[in-house]
Amino acid sequence: MLGPISEPVLLPGGASKEAWAVDADGEPLLVRRAGGGVIHRHTLSLRHEFEVLQVAHEAGVKVPRPVAYIEDLDGREAFVMQRLAGETIGRRIVRMTVPERLPVQMADELAKVHLLPPERLPFLAEASIDRLVEELDEIGEPHPAIELGLWWLRENRPPTRPALVVHGDFRIGNLVVDENGLVGVLDWEFAHLDDPARDLSFALVRAWRFGVPDRRLGGIGDVEPYLERYNELTCYDVRPEEIDYWELAGNVAWAIGCLTQARRHLTGQERSVELAILGRLGAEVEHEICHLLELHGVT
Amino acid sequence: MSGRPTAEELAQAIEEFLAGEILPTLSDPRLRFRTLVALNALGIVERELAKLPREDDAEQRELAARIRADEVPAGTLAHVKADIEARLRTDSPGYLERG
Numbered sequence: 121m122l123g124p125i126s127e128p129v130l131l132p133g134g135a136s137k138e139a140w141a142v143d144a145d146g147e148p149l150l151v152r153r154a155g156g157g158v159i160h161r162h163t164l165s166l167r168h169e170f171e172v173l174q175v176a177h178e179a180g181v182k183v184p185r186p187v188a189y190i191e192d193l194d195g196r197e198a199f200v201m202q203r204l205a206g207e208t209i210g211r212r213i214v215r216m217t218v219p220e221r222l223p224v225q226m227a228d229e230l231a232k233v234h235l236l237p238p239e240r241l242p243f244l245a246e247a248s249i250d251r252l253v254e255e256l257d258e259i260g261e262p263h264p265a266i267e268l269g270l271w272w273l274r275e276n277r278p279p280t281r282p283a284l285v286v287h288g289d290f291r292i293g294n295l296v297v298d299e300n301g302l303v304g305v306l307d308w309e310f311a312h313l314d315d316p317a318r319d320l321s322f323a324l325v326r327a328w329r330f331g332v333p334d335r336r337l338g339g340i341g342d343v344e345p346y347l348e349r350y351n352e353l354t355c356y357d358v359r360p361e362e363i364d365y366w367e368l369a370g371n372v373a374w375a376i377g378c379l380t381q382a383r384r385h386l387t388g389q390e391r392s393v394e395l396a397i398l399g400r401l402g403a404e405v406e407h408e409i410c411h412l413l414e415l416h417g418v419t
Numbered sequence: 420m421s422g423r424p425t426a427e428e429l430a431q432a433i434e435e436f437l438a439g440e441i442l443p444t445l446s447d448p449r450l451r452f453r454t455l456v457a458l459n460a461l462g463i464v465e466r467e468l469a470k471l472p473r474e475d476d477a478e479q480r481e482l483a484a485r486i487r488a489d490e491v492p493a494g495t496l497a498h499v500k501a502d503i504e505a506r507l508r509t510d511s512p513g514y515l516e517r518g
Binding site for chain 1: 515
């Protein structure tokens with residue numbers, strides 16, 4: 121079926137999974153293969169991630185074309201997909217000249233994602249914000265700034281929306297971008313069922329603005345055209361206050377994520393300076409939580 | 420108040436990286452020698468740090484527990500933010516300068 125296959129090249133990055141670039145009959149492909157560990161226990165298996173990719177692709181979401189799932193590739197599970205051309209490194213994207221309509225393009229894709237049929241993906245679990253508390257307790261370290269964030273989230277919970285299929289990690293860094301804008305949405309391993317407003321707000325988390333904090337949407341643009349477009353395309357009528365709420369929740373989640381990553385190093389699950397230092401850099405995220413709480417009038 | 424990894428644990432992580440990932444790639448004998456000397460120095464730092472008393476986080480634990488119990492009097496955030504800024508002056512001074 122396939123023509124000549126090039127020598128696979130292991131790509132850098134990807135803490136929990138390997139990514140191999142390989143060309144088959146001249147077609148650029150990417151092999152995503154299981155690595156040492158999982159980022160946390162709510163990550164999808166590669167089999168399920170591949171199924172999400174298939175459903176998203178059929179629905180016309182801009183994603184790499186799924187090619188094949190391989191149960192055992194030299195002892196680990198893997199899948200093959202199209203290798204999209206474009207930039208994925210956040211620090212580079214925020215410095216690129218990207219079209220002004222990138223926020224609108226992001227909203228277009230997210231609107232399609234939130235319409236994916238949950239009955240096709242019965243393995244997706246519903247997330248709740250209480251999961252964050254569990255994860256923090258597992259770390260067992262005192263973090264008053266994170267506690268304050270969680271307290272505010274408890275006190276100000278917006279009315280619950282029905283849980284839809286969400287990407288779960290929709291932000292710059294997980295999107296392929298070129299000079300014409302959005303090429304594709306990657307990294308579906310955190311897909312789950314959730315409030316669409318939460319999914320919409322994750323791209324605002326300050327750590328994902330890659331050093332350009334004034335552009336509130338991922339360091340590349342403004343939130344208003346993004347939200348406006350999303351509301352035009354869906355019937356959810358997400359309000360700016362919900363975006364603010366879930367932006368804070370996103371920062372709390374990432375502050376806990378930093379600690380969880382550092383734990384992977386400290387417990388010996390995966391020894392790495394890169395993971396270890398996140399335990400300290402999490403202070404930046406905790407500072408942002410404090411900053412956002414100030415904006416909400418907390419003293 | 421600095422949290423984990425401790426300075427000792429960070430030094431360990433760097434030692435493992437240098438010994439496990441960098442050293443095997445070095446073919447220049449001079450660079451190999453200097454890296455071994457650097458690892459030796461790092462070992463001294465680690466053992467020196469190991470002698471320091473463990474940090475007492477009782478105050479932070481109490482504060483975290485009070486917030487969890489919804490006890491958040493006015494001024495709590497200002498106090499917590501000042502603690503975080505003190506941590507950042509060590510962990511990421513550039514972050515505070517960027518504003």
